Amino acid sequence: MGRTVLGVVAGLAAMFVVIVAIEFLGAQLFPPPVGTDMSDPNALAALMAQMPMGALAFVVLAWVLGAFAGGWVAARISVQHPRLAAVVVAIAVVAGVVMMMLTMPHPMWMGVLGLVLPVPAALAGARLARPRATP
Numbered sequence: 001m002g003r004t005v006l007g008v009v010a011g012l013a014a015m016f017v018v019i020v021a022i023e024f025l026g027a028q029l030f031p032p033p034v035g036t037d038m039s040d041p042n043a044l045a046a047l048m049a050q051m052p053m054g055a056l057a058f059v060v061l062a063w064v065l066g067a068f069a070g071g072w073v074a075a076r077i078s079v080q081h082p083r084l085a086a087v088v089v090a091i092a093v094v095a096g097v098v099m100m101m102l103t104m105p106h107p108m109w110m111g112v113l114g115l116v117l118p119v120p121a122a123l124a125g126a127r128l129a130r131p132r133a134t135p
Contacts, residue, residue: 004078004085011074011089019066019093026058045105056106060113064121067093071122075129082126090122 030052037043070093071086078085097114100106 001080004081007074007076007078007082007085008088010077011070011072011085012092014073015066015070015089015093018069019062019096022062022065023059026055026062030055030058041104048105048107056110060110060117063093063097063114064117067118068121068125071125072129073125074122075126082129083123086122086126086129087119090118093118093122 032038032047036047067090070089074085074089075082094115097111097118101111101114
């Protein structure tokens, strides 16, 4: 059980790092307009309405790859319950997506993809984390 908990914690850390890194890259490629007040909800709503599709896709890509990487790490460490550990990481991503959708307006397609894709992505990561049988 200890390795499962350790796997989940490590998977959550990996997920966080991957999401932050990809969203940072997206922000570098698609910077917000100069002078945008990121603390003003109205300014954020206006920004979301005019963001290019590529910028929005980077956010979804970050969620999915974060779930994949976190699921891989969690499953790799958690020997007894690798799929469970990966799914816990995916649930954390889904919870983050829900929080983002509630606090900042996003297009509906982002919410749908953010709710649907993290669990399969984490399970795919868990599947790749399984040790290979040696002949």
